Amino acid sequence: MKGWMGKFRALFLLSSLALILSGCGKDNLTALVPKGYGAESAMDLIILTTIVMVFVFIIVMIIYTIVLIRFRKKKGQEDIIPKQVEGNKTLETIWTIIPILLLLIIAVPTVTATFDLADETGKEDAINIHVTGNQFWWHFNYEGEEIQTSQDLYIPVGERVYLDMISSDVIHSFWVPTIAGKMDTNPENENTMYIEAYEEGVYWGKCAELCGPSHSLMDFKVIAVSPEEYDQWVADMQNVDPEEEPQDAVVQEGKELFEANNCMSCHAIGSSPAAIGPNLTNFGDRSTIAGFLEPTKENLVDWIVDPESIKPGNKMTGNYPNVSEEEAESIAEYLMQLQPSEVTPESAGN
Amino acid sequence: MSIAATQKRGFGAVLWDYLTTVDHKKIAHMYLFSGGFFFLLGGLEALIIRIQLIKPNNDFISAGLYNEMFTMHGTTMIFLAAMPLLLGLMNAVMPLQIGARDVAFPFLNSLGFWLFLFGGILLNCSWFLGGAPDAGWTAYAPLSTTSPGHGVDFYVMGLQISGAGTLIGGINFLVTIVNMRAPGMTYMRMPLFTWTTFVASTLILFAFPALTVGLFLLMFDRMFGSAFFDIALGGNSIIWEHLFWIFGHPEVYILILPAFGMFSDIFSTFSRKRLFGYTAMVFATLLIAFLGFMVWAHHMFTVGMGPVANSIFAIATMAIAVPTGIKIFNWLATMWGGSITINSAMLWSLAFIPSFTIGGMTGVMVASAVADYQYHDTYFVVAHFHYVIVGGVVFGILAGLHYWWPKMFGRILHEGMGKLAFWTFFIGFHLTFFIQHFLGLMGMPRRYWVFLEGQELDLGNLISTIGAFFMTFGVIVFLINAIYSWKKGEKAPADPWDGRTLEWATASPPAHYNFKQTPLVRGLDPLWIEKTEGKDEMTPAEPLGDIHMPNSSILPFIMSLGLFIAGFGFIYQTDNSAWLIVLFAGMAILFGSMIVRSVKDDHGYHITKEELEREAD
Numbered sequence: 015m016k017g018w019m020g021k022f023r024a025l026f027l028l029s030s031l032a033l034i035l036s037g038c039g040k041d042n043l044t045a046l047v048p049k050g051y052g053a054e055s056a057m058d059l060i061i062l063t064t065i066v067m068v069f070v071f072i073i074v075m076i077i078y079t080i081v082l083i084r085f086r087k088k089k090g091q092e093d094i095i096p097k098q099v100e101g102n103k104t105l106e107t108i109w110t111i112i113p114i115l116l117l118l119i120i121a122v123p124t125v126t127a128t129f130d131l132a133d134e135t136g137k138e139d140a141i142n143i144h145v146t147g148n149q150f151w152w153h154f155n156y157e158g159e160e161i162q163t164s165q166d167l168y169i170p171v172g173e174r175v176y177l178d179m180i181s182s183d184v185i186h187s188f189w190v191p192t193i194a195g196k197m198d199t200n201p202e203n204e205n206t207m208y209i210e211a212y213e214e215g216v217y218w219g220k221c222a223e224l225c226g227p228s229h230s231l232m233d234f235k236v237i238a239v240s241p242e243e244y245d246q247w248v249a250d251m252q253n254v255d256p257e258e259e260p261q262d263a264v265v266q267e268g269k270e271l272f273e274a275n276n277c278m279s280c281h282a283i284g285s286s287p288a289a290i291g292p293n294l295t296n297f298g299d300r301s302t303i304a305g306f307l308e309p310t311k312e313n314l315v316d317w318i319v320d321p322e323s324i325k326p327g328n329k330m331t332g333n334y335p336n337v338s339e340e341e342a343e344s345i346a347e348y349l350m351q352l353q354p355s356e357v358t359p360e361s362a363g364n
Numbered sequence: 365m366s367i368a369a370t371q372k373r374g375f376g377a378v379l380w381d382y383l384t385t386v387d388h389k390k391i392a393h394m395y396l397f398s399g400g401f402f403f404l405l406g407g408l409e410a411l412i413i414r415i416q417l418i419k420p421n422n423d424f425i426s427a428g429l430y431n432e433m434f435t436m437h438g439t440t441m442i443f444l445a446a447m448p449l450l451l452g453l454m455n456a457v458m459p460l461q462i463g464a465r466d467v468a469f470p471f472l473n474s475l476g477f478w479l480f481l482f483g484g485i486l487l488n489c490s491w492f493l494g495g496a497p498d499a500g501w502t503a504y505a506p507l508s509t510t511s512p513g514h515g516v517d518f519y520v521m522g523l524q525i526s527g528a529g530t531l532i533g534g535i536n537f538l539v540t541i542v543n544m545r546a547p548g549m550t551y552m553r554m555p556l557f558t559w560t561t562f563v564a565s566t567l568i569l570f571a572f573p574a575l576t577v578g579l580f581l582l583m584f585d586r587m588f589g590s591a592f593f594d595i596a597l598g599g600n601s602i603i604w605e606h607l608f609w610i611f612g613h614p615e616v617y618i619l620i621l622p623a624f625g626m627f628s629d630i631f632s633t634f635s636r637k638r639l640f641g642y643t644a645m646v647f648a649t650l651l652i653a654f655l656g657f658m659v660w661a662h663h664m665f666t667v668g669m670g671p672v673a674n675s676i677f678a679i680a681t682m683a684i685a686v687p688t689g690i691k692i693f694n695w696l697a698t699m700w701g702g703s704i705t706i707n708s709a710m711l712w713s714l715a716f717i718p719s720f721t722i723g724g725m726t727g728v729m730v731a732s733a734v735a736d737y738q739y740h741d742t743y744f745v746v747a748h749f750h751y752v753i754v755g756g757v758v759f760g761i762l763a764g765l766h767y768w769w770p771k772m773f774g775r776i777l778h779e780g781m782g783k784l785a786f787w788t789f790f791i792g793f794h795l796t797f798f799i800q801h802f803l804g805l806m807g808m809p810r811r812y813w814v815f816l817e818g819q820e821l822d823l824g825n826l827i828s829t830i831g832a833f834f835m836t837f838g839v840i841v842f843l844i845n846a847i848y849s850w851k852k853g854e855k856a857p858a859d860p861w862d863g864r865t866l867e868w869a870t871a872s873p874p875a876h877y878n879f880k881q882t883p884l885v886r887g888l889d890p891l892w893i894e895k896t897e898g899k900d901e902m903t904p905a906e907p908l909g910d911i912h913m914p915n916s917s918i919l920p921f922i923m924s925l926g927l928f929i930a931g932f933g934f935i936y937q938t939d940n941s942a943w944l945i946v947l948f949a950g951m952a953i954l955f956g957s958m959i960v961r962s963v964k965d966d967h968g969y970h971i972t973k974e975e976l977e978r979e980a981d
């Protein structure tokens with residue numbers, strides 16, 4: 015199936031001229047240029063269904079055009095009464111049977127793909143990561159590794175990585191358009207899906223189920239690195255010593271302020287799975303702040319001083335003592351230097 | 365009573381007349397008027413949404429307000445605009461099409477309307493009382509159960525009250541069609557609009573209770589401390605999704621089937637041909653309705669129901685395309701060989717075919733479960749259901765309005781303005797929504813307050829917003845047209861379109877008893893049959909005699925008002941138990957009126973034969 019699908023894909027991309035003119039969307043965000051297993055399965059079906067449906071549409075439009083050209087009331091024939099046709103068994107059978115056949119063409123691969131994507135046979139030997147959706151951030155717990163990250167999910171390319179997903183509050187939906195379809199994170203039960211990226215890269219992830227005011231800001235990233243880099247990253251993350259005293263005086267001050275201001279009650283640094291707020295172990299390596307802001311010091315200071323103005327309705331606002339701009343600067347210095355690994359979003363080619 | 369006499373009455377008298385009327389034609393006017401009002405409101409909300417999305421990171425409105433805006437847009441358009449507009453057309457036309465003098469339960473008909481209206485007003489009161497609901501029109505738990513403030517409470521009470529009205533309306537239509545058809549009007553001679561009213565009413569009867577139950581559970585969770593959807597206490601939030609969609613999916617067919625009926629009547633009339641494959645059309649309608657109950661979980665492919673459930677629901681969903689396809693081809697075949705007149709009503713109907721076909725096509729595409737893992741909850745789905753609901757239902761309502769306007773109001777809408785409204789709306793519609801298919805696949809989820817810079821979504825969103833302004837312009841032109849026709853419109857004869865069905869066999873607008881003598885139906889398209897035999901009116905099925913008519917009553921209004929008041933009691937008793945007084949007062953009004961209604965005999969009145977004869981001169 016893959017062979018002729020490939021040809022169709024080329025044809026499809028050529029024929030959708032409008033799309034090419036406007037581009038297929040942003041690389042590593044768009045679902046139209048898949049770079050992972052789930053996204054590719056979906057794209058194959060999208061193309062197949064589009065072709066079948068466009069075929070039907072063209073037929074409808076041909077008949078429609080003929081009708082409108084040939085059978086409009088003409089001048090001087092106002093009194094002509096057309097023949098009152100009751101129906102036509104043959105015709106009606108044709109336009110019942112043909113659609114059924116066309117639907118079969120779609121239905122069979124749909125069912126196959128549905129079962130394929132729900133396949134969990136390799137799960138035991140694969141990397142398993144627990145995903146938790148929270149208002150309005152994502153948490154990732156790497157099973158058996160004692161590693162926690164938030165917002166950035168690291169995976170090795172070319173491997174099926176199994177995600178067990180749950181929510182800590184309302185329903186969210188985990189979506190990385192370029193490598194996989196979406197799956198809801200429900201509060202009551204774990205859902206499992208696997209993702210597999212074909213290429214290294216930093217892929218955009220989005221929350222796709224309405225979850226409150228900052229639903230549209232609940233972005234995350236999937237960072238697909240080579241298997242070697244992934245192992246390296248795991249080792250680096252496991253080596254982190256949260257107790258380590260910083261050398262730099264400003265950083266040291268930042269660390270003290272971080273502890274003094276109650277930040278620790280929600281934010282873990284290290285492998286503690288407790289997660290009222292994002293885990294900050296590799297904060298300095300992050301591709302974003304709060305899931306969507308450029309990782310600059312100004313943005314971080316703004317966030318610490320007034321998160322509400324950045325993400326309305328977030329669960330940090332109002333739950334910690336007022337922090338002045340200067341204090342925030344020191345805390346920022348501290349957080350930005352939390353860079354445990356050589357493997358960063360840049361390693362993935364970003 | 366002639367129009368001239370009506371116009372001479374004072375405003376107060378007219379108002380009282382409408383508050384108390386049980387005449388299906390006047391109730392239809394009220395449905396259309398209030399549905400039209402809510403349509404404008406929902407449209408305004410849509411425009412605000414599109415302005416917010418005109419450029420990346422826009423801050424035209426705040427995140428919280430944005431969520432309220434799209435929640436109210438969806439809720440308003442479905443429950444308070446599309447439903448009542450359709451119920452209005454059904455009320456205006458269906459009794460005429462079957463040759464009846466009114467619906468089976470005129471009192472209930474009025475009650476249904478007032479419940480809908482008060483429910484809608486209650487819901488919209490939330491705007492002024494601390495904020496509208498903000499959990500989406502789907503109100504998924506636990507977001508809806510935990511949403512702060514009273515917004516979602518207004519959603520629950522408003523929809524519960526207006527939903528009761530709809531249910532009453534549906535049952536009423538069912539009984540009417542079963543019992544009140546004119547002699548000779550067998551089921552298989554009913555016009556398609558009557559058929560689809562019948563089937564949609566059946567769907568209402570079976571689908572709305574699911575919503576009612578869901579809303580009750582939500583109401584108890586929010587107002588009385590139960591935990592149906594609270595996971596911490598052993599509840600389950602997915603149940604809400606099921607209940608909502610067991611209602612929600614048939615709801616789509618409740619909306620689209622009547623539109624299908626209207627198109628069937630319109631294509632046939634303006635092609636001067638009998639509907640092609642009438643029997644197939646009827647059975648396709650029934651099949652769509654039946655399958656419509658089997659597919660609700662296709663809204664939930666990403667919930668994690670597993671591959672078996674997903675596959676079954678995918679295939680069941682695709683199956684609906686078959687009867688829908690049959691309909692499309694039968695409409696084309698109806699026009700084939702006909703003598704087609706293209707006026708405003710026909711323009712909207714013709715535009716429906718390609719627009720709805722696109723919506724149906726994308727429907728099959730989203731039915732393909734794995735592909736839906738990409739489409740779900742993105743702008744692709746937004747595009748899909750707007751193609752179906754605007755391209756199908758709204759086009760249908762507009763076609764129906766242009767078609768039956770003369771019958772309902774005795775005036776013909778202006779053709780020039782009709783065409784202008786059509787073209788701007790039509791172009792705007794495709795501009796707004798076509799591009800959204802691509803926005804979705806390019807990574808834009810729905811219900812996003814902002815989209816960030818640098819995601820290559822800017823151009824698509826800008827185009828979409830421009831389209832929304834075109835649509836707005838079209839709607840304004842239509843409004844002007846309606847007002848113009850009311851003031852200066854051309855007077856309509858009884859049968860302006862060379863019609864085929866019974867509604868065209870009586871005056872425009874009809875007398876309040878519809879038919880002086882019940883007509884005798886001799887086949888499908890009864891009026892057309894008489895006309896081909898050289899007659900210009902129906903053969904009566906009965907001699908001229910006294911006509912029994914129901915009395916007007918203010919009770920439906922008062923009962924609905926009681927529930928409306930009780931609604932506030934329910935909502936605010938969570939803050940302060942003093943509000944229980946309001947709750948009980950409201951319920952007392954409701955039950956008091958019900959008792960009055962039960963105890964007091966009301967036998968209606970008769971229009972005597974002599975009066976009818978006098979009127980004829």
Ligand SMILES: [Cu+2]
Pocket residue numbers: 147148149150185186187221222223224225229232
């Ligand atoms: Cu979310």
